[in-house]
Amino acid sequence: MHNGHQSNGSRAGSGHDSKTIVMGAGPAGLCSAYVLSKAGAHATVVEAAPFVGGLARTIRRQSDHGEFKFDIGGHRWFTKNEDLNDLFREVVADELLWVNRVSRIYFDGKYVDYPLKIASALKAVGPVTAARAVLDYGRIRAKQRVKPAEVKSMEDAYINQYGETLYKLFFQAYSEKVWGLKCDQLSGDWVSQRTKGMSLVTAIKDAIIPSKGKVVSLIDQFMYPREGFGRFSERMADSIEEAGNEIRLRNAVEKIVLDGNRVTGIRVRTENGSEFIEGDNFISSIPFTVLVKIMEPAAPQDVMDAADSLTFRDIITVNLMIKKRQVTHDTWLYVHDRNILFGRFHEPKNWSPAMVPGDDYTSLVIEYFCTKGDHIWNMSDEQLVNQSVKHLVEDLDFVTPDEVIGGFTLRATKAYPVYDLHYQEPLLKMKNYIQSIENLQYIGRGGSFRYNNTDHSIETGMLAAKNLLGEQHNLEAVNADEEYHEIKREQASVV
Numbered sequence: 001m002h003n004g005h006q007s008n009g010s011r012a013g014s015g016h017d018s019k020t021i022v023m024g025a026g027p028a029g030l031c032s033a034y035v036l037s038k039a040g041a042h043a044t045v046v047e048a049a050p051f052v053g054g055l056a057r058t059i060r061r062q063s064d065h066g067e068f069k070f071d072i073g074g075h076r077w078f079t080k081n082e083d084l085n086d087l088f089r090e091v092v093a094d095e096l097l098w099v100n101r102v103s104r105i106y107f108d109g110k111y112v113d114y115p116l117k118i119a120s121a122l123k124a125v126g127p128v129t130a131a132r133a134v135l136d137y138g139r140i141r142a143k144q145r146v147k148p149a150e151v152k153s154m155e156d157a158y159i160n161q162y163g164e165t166l167y168k169l170f171f172q173a174y175s176e177k178v179w180g181l182k183c184d185q186l187s188g189d190w191v192s193q194r195t196k197g198m199s200l201v202t203a204i205k206d207a208i209i210p211s212k213g214k215v216v217s218l219i220d221q222f223m224y225p226r227e228g229f230g231r232f233s234e235r236m237a238d239s240i241e242e243a244g245n246e247i248r249l250r251n252a253v254e255k256i257v258l259d260g261n262r263v264t265g266i267r268v269r270t271e272n273g274s275e276f277i278e279g280d281n282f283i284s285s286i287p288f289t290v291l292v293k294i295m296e297p298a299a300p301q302d303v304m305d306a307a308d309s310l311t312f313r314d315i316i317t318v319n320l321m322i323k324k325r326q327v328t329h330d331t332w333l334y335v336h337d338r339n340i341l342f343g344r345f346h347e348p349k350n351w352s353p354a355m356v357p358g359d360d361y362t363s364l365v366i367e368y369f370c371t372k373g374d375h376i377w378n379m380s381d382e383q384l385v386n387q388s389v390k391h392l393v394e395d396l397d398f399v400t401p402d403e404v405i406g407g408f409t410l411r412a413t414k415a416y417p418v419y420d421l422h423y424q425e426p427l428l429k430m431k432n433y434i435q436s437i438e439n440l441q442y443i444g445r446g447g448s449f450r451y452n453n454t455d456h457s458i459e460t461g462m463l464a465a466k467n468l469l470g471e472q473h474n475l476e477a478v479n480a481d482e483e484y485h486e487i488k489r490e491q492a493s494v495v
């Protein structure tokens, strides 16, 4: 069943009595093991790090003032999929909070609502630029009607949707910070995955007259675990272990051993050396580019080359502990200015007061998008902390130096799969190869080289597990619709 679909891996000893090995204990891998554990099936999770949660974990830091908690960039839970909402609620249970979302963009010394609210944007740029933005937009719409332009790059996609003026003001600089490439070097796929359905005309109309069937933001409120997003993973891990299954931390997968088109086992590096773990079914959430390169026997050379041509973007967070009640009201603040190297920050206390030791304290998590080895990555931790504080004091006027009582950095690699202009062909080649292996499924964000948030990451994990329990799901269909993730059409009820 390989026509573009992943194998359901169920040919040898499917279901409850077979042994499943899950690689990676981020939300996706844990979700597979959680679903299998709930069904009474066997699952062993192997994780390279000494902790669970992957990119979605929460770091705890003791200070003289008490404990601070930091996500790797704030993680909110949102999804349109009620099965996933149910799972999230079931796992997080009594630790669940609802958080109001208020986010802004800082650019040119001004603030604009985020997601980009056109009325607020036009007001911030002044009448002359606003008029140019509307004219530009009118021109692009008229042109589209006569002959729709081909969308190849991220730049094409943004200009087609917003016109050149708004693109240059609100999308270009930030996108280039996030991805480290010019927008004409990036694929338009990311934009169509993220912003389909947003139209300037609709936005202006909606700002003036609330219409029926109006586009409603799903994320004005979102769910969040009281003690940090990492609790979602930690609680899944607890349930997996309570069901008698095992999570092996500090077990880095080094080889996937094949016999023909089946995996027989994996070789892991442990603290004491190396070990071979056998299994019947395998689920991988480790980076896709790594997976295809650790096959034994090795994957064909063209597949290895394909893996080498795909890249990830990395991230450094600067985590500041602050003796002040509150810095902003924002959930996130996006920083577009090119002379400020960080791209975004959030104030964890605005998400949950339990993220800081008491009411007199707050904290900030500042995100630097970078690539291992570049000028940002090569900055020392001290430089990064000092530079962040300097911008907060001098440019943003948010804190005074003495209010910052401590700071540290966290470096995470392979945080964002980069969709450059040529990523699809090599990715397809890699998928065709992996899909030819009967009892191996790939899931997650890095694991499928797909820009999945936690909802889509765990959806693939959940479906991979269900495939092993006898259902038939195509994991490639997850997050494949191009509808904007964060909005839904509400048909009735808008008065």
Ligand SMILES: Cc1cc2nc3c(=O)[nH]c(=O)nc-3n(C[C@H](O)[C@H](O)[C@H](O)COP(=O)(O)OP(=O)(O)OC[C@H]3O[C@@H](n4cnc5c(N)ncnc54)[C@H](O)[C@@H]3O)c2cc1C
Pocket (backbone or CB within 6 Å): 023, 024, 025, 026, 027, 028, 029, 030, 046, 047, 048, 049, 052, 053, 054, 055, 056, 072, 073, 074, 075, 076, 077, 078, 251, 252, 253, 254, 285, 286, 287, 290, 315, 367, 415, 416, 443, 444, 445, 446, 447, 452, 453, 454, 455, 457
């Ligand atoms: C800055 C930032 C902000 C984000 N904000 C949000 C948000 O607001 N909402 C949201 O829903 N999502 C958000 N996300 C996305 C979210 O983090 C991911 O969707 C999610 O973590 C993906 O889960 P995963 O299990 O697929 O991958 P990961 O979390 O990356 O987990 C993969 C695991 O595999 C392990 N691993 C890797 N190699 C090996 C190996 N060789 N052997 C064994 N183990 C290995 C890793 O150590 C890791 O634990 C954000 C991501 C980032 C970077």
